[in-house]
Amino acid sequence: MRLIFLRKNILLYLLVFTVLLISSTVYAWFVKDSSIELYATGTSIVNYFARGTGEENDPYIINDKKHLYHLAWLQNLGYFGNEKIYFEIENDINMEGMALPPIGTEEHPFYGTLNGNYHVISNLFISNNKNELITNFNLQNVNLGSKVGFFGKIDAPSNPENPNAPYNPAWAGEAKNFYLENVNVTNIVNNSVIGIVAGHNNGHLSDIGVSNNSLKLTGGIYSQSDYVLIGELGPNTYWEGMPSDGGSKILIDPNDSWGGDLRSTSSQKYRMIESSILEHAYYTSVITSDTASNPKDFYFINQVTQSGSGNQFTLTPTTTGYTKINNVNEATAKGISETFWYYYQNASGNQKIRFLRLGGTPTINSTVLVPFEGTNISIPQNGIWFKPKSNGTTGISFMITNKSNNSAMSIYQFTRQPDGTINSWTEYSFIFPVTGQYPFKNYDILYFTFEVDSNYEYFVGLSQNSPNADAGFVYLVLHGVGYSGSDISIVQNVDYVMRQNGVFPRVSESTLNNALLTFKGTASSTGYLYFNKTNYSGTYVYYYSAINGLEIRDLAAGTKDAKLATTGLNTIFPDWMSNYQNNP
Known part of the structure; x- marks a missing residue:
């Protein structure tokens, strides 16, 4: 044998x-x-x-x-x-x-x-x-x-x-x-x-x-x-x-869903970004929104020069390291989402593109507690926090809003000590030059890519290099599950x-249904979650939680094929609702 x-x-x-x-x-x-x-x-x-x-x-x-x-x-x-x-x-x-x-x-x-x-x-x-x-x-x-x-x-x-x-x-x-x-x-x-x-x-x-x-x-x-x-x-x-495109997606798009400003006077200090995977992306106060009805040109940044040392670096486009994007085909060829491109292209009149103004330079000493995987962790205030579940390339876009100075915005990368204390706080500052050999001007949109590692957390905030020359945050996305190779x-x-x-x-x-359903939490009592694809009142992947406080979420942005069941449960979930639940 x-x-x-x-x-x-x-x-x-x-x-x-x-x-x-x-x-x-x-x-x-x-x-x-x-x-x-x-x-x-x-x-x-x-x-x-x-x-x-x-x-x-x-x-x-x-x-x-x-x-x-x-x-x-x-x-x-x-x-x-x-x-x-x-x-x-x-x-x-x-x-x-x-x-x-x-x-x-x-x-x-x-x-x-x-x-x-x-x-x-x-x-x-x-x-x-x-x-x-x-x-x-x-x-x-x-x-x-x-x-x-x-x-x-x-x-x-x-x-x-x-x-x-x-x-x-x-x-x-x-x-x-x-x-x-x-x-x-x-x-x-x-x-x-x-x-x-x-x-x-x-x-x-x-x-x-x-x-x-x-x-x-x-x-x-x-x-x-x-x-x-x-x-x-x-x-x-x-x-x-699917559902890999949403499976560990970090999608931060204020044009898709924006629940209102997080001001210094607001009692709410953070808001989970629901288009991203559960509890892996948050807005934290202070953040206010603004809109532009006629954004100018759209540039994809191909090449940057990095300078700095220790825990502070600057990333500046080279004088030839950018490509002007003119149509959706050029955008998608660079990995830019069609949805985001059309937000930009159609922004005129009443249909405006939203961007966020982030208040104050973030520090590890000014934090707020947020839920994360069954516990609470402290994350910085005055910006946007996210924790990738997999390594990958992040697309991040800013709008130049201060032409009198070189606009800037930063991504901060950090880890944690075993006790949860933020550690290895490192700043990567994106500089948007508006003088000299560059064509960039006020209300231009610049799209960068940035490699992220699942061992780190990230925070988008004002730059410590140029805190008075902020840019508007427009969009960030990380697609994919696992890695390629x-x-x-x-x-x-x-x-x-x-x-x-x-x-x-x-x-x-x-x-494929493209139904990215997810849940996490502590069940308030023993109970059931149900899932079935059926043509009850339209063909959907129906889902239902019979446990108080435990919510199933559909996290694939734009998904039309998944639906919370509210009526007709015995028909949508045959056998389970009437038979098994009463005779487990």
């Missing part, structure tokens, strides 16, 4: 099964319905599946719910080690009456490949609650972890001969080509990350559809989900298409689906 059994308790587990086999004992494995009995037919792994050896050309075949159960527990008990094991689903599988743990834990991540062959896994309960997971072996020393979903954690093993070798996507776990219908994911572990398809994915996912699913959260327990479909993405994974795993075509003439469409052949 090519599988290496690493733990003594696993060997004992197999020995017990051998004794049971000899004595012809029939077992009830983990089920919600104790009348369902599954047979342990031998100590060879192949006997836990319909057939196969687990090789790429002879995968383990899954055609019954007990086989999926075997996969989950063999995985979580460490039977597969660091091996690349292959599985295929042969037919639709109705899991009614049975519950599974998440497949893959932090101790034993899933490194295998599961090909669903476009079959449906339905009526499944997934839980990390050991009291619900009735088994014929002791779960006391089994840690199901805090990554919860159909898959708990998908990752790639390290190279045993070189633990410091870079991530290798060829070794990463992979799941593809299946549907999850009427699936409930239950979490009782504090600080968990939850996703319907996977809690944590640092591997490959493709062509996976979900339909009429729910999450059960325990009262008093903090949990979060960046995408609902996937709880969180690992550092070596890129999600092609050859050493990455890919997520693509994972989405909400609905049956058409009784059949699910292939996600890869469908129009």
Whole structure:
């Protein structure tokens, strides 16, 4: 046998099964319905599946719910080690009456490949609650972890001969080509990350559809989900298409949504920027807004010279390091959003472009407390704070508003000490020269790019170099999830689906919903979150929270395909609302 059994308790587990086999004992494995009995037919792994050896050309075949159960527990008990094991689903599988743990834990991540062959896994309960997971072996020393979903954690093993070798996507776990219908994911572990398809994915996912699913959260327990479909993405994974464009998007656009000025006299000292990912971008007082009905020219800054040292630098465009943008095609070729370009192009008469005036130079001594990932942190006042979830290139745009001096605006970069104190405060000041060889003039818009690192926090504020020569802030965006390169795993075509003439469409052949749903917080009481794509009162991905104080948010800017359900809940979420909630 090519599988290496690493733990003594696993060997004992197999020995017990051998004794049971000899004595012809029939077992009830983990089920919600104790009348369902599954047979342990031998100590060879192949006997836990319909057939196969687990090789790429002879995968383990899954055609019954007990086989999926075997996969989950063999995985979580460490039977597969660091091996690349292959599985295929042969037919639709109705899991009614049975519950599974998440497949893959932090101790034993899933490194295998599961090909669903476009079959449906339905009526499944997934839980990390050991009291619900009735088994014929002791779960006391089994840690199901805090990554919860159909898959708990998908990752790639390290190279045993070189633990410091870079991530290798060829070794990463992979799941593809299946549907999850009427699936409930239950979490009782504090600080968990939850996703319907996977809690944590640092591997490959493709062509996976979900339909009429729910999450059960325990009262008093903090949990979060960046995408609902996937709880969180690992550092070596890129999600092609939506919802990656919104997944870790920092979008700060006062023209899109502006809740009013934050003045020194206002009782409100901060406002979360809801077009960005939850709690990762804030306006802080003092900020006032202004508008321009006829902005002048639009320049993309191609090249800057950097000067300075220590914790203070200036970035000045070279005399030839800029390009005038004249139309939308030139704008998008430089990575500038069409939406932002049209704000600029159409700004005339009553349709004006909004820009922000930031009050006072920020310091680490003048801060305000804001919510962030289950706690509160101090961030500077007098500007715009954001914390990227991934490395990337930020596009940032300013309007020259002070032609008598070289206008300036700064991005401050910093880290934190373990006690939360702001540390390594460094200023990068963007200088906008309006004299000499430069064509820049009052009310011109200048668009810069700036590399950001997920290990840092950032703050947009007045420059300490030229605090009296401010510019107006117009726009900032950071797109993407993970990073690009050859050493990455890919997520693509994972989405909400609905049956058409009784059949699910292939996600890869469908129009993506672009529904970026997310939540985080402490459940006030045990309750449910619901998600389903249906054509009730128009085709939407409907969502609903039955937990007071825990809000599901749609964070993809401009999304039209997701909608909060307010009426018709039993119709929108069949079975869950009337049946499961009353008989969990």
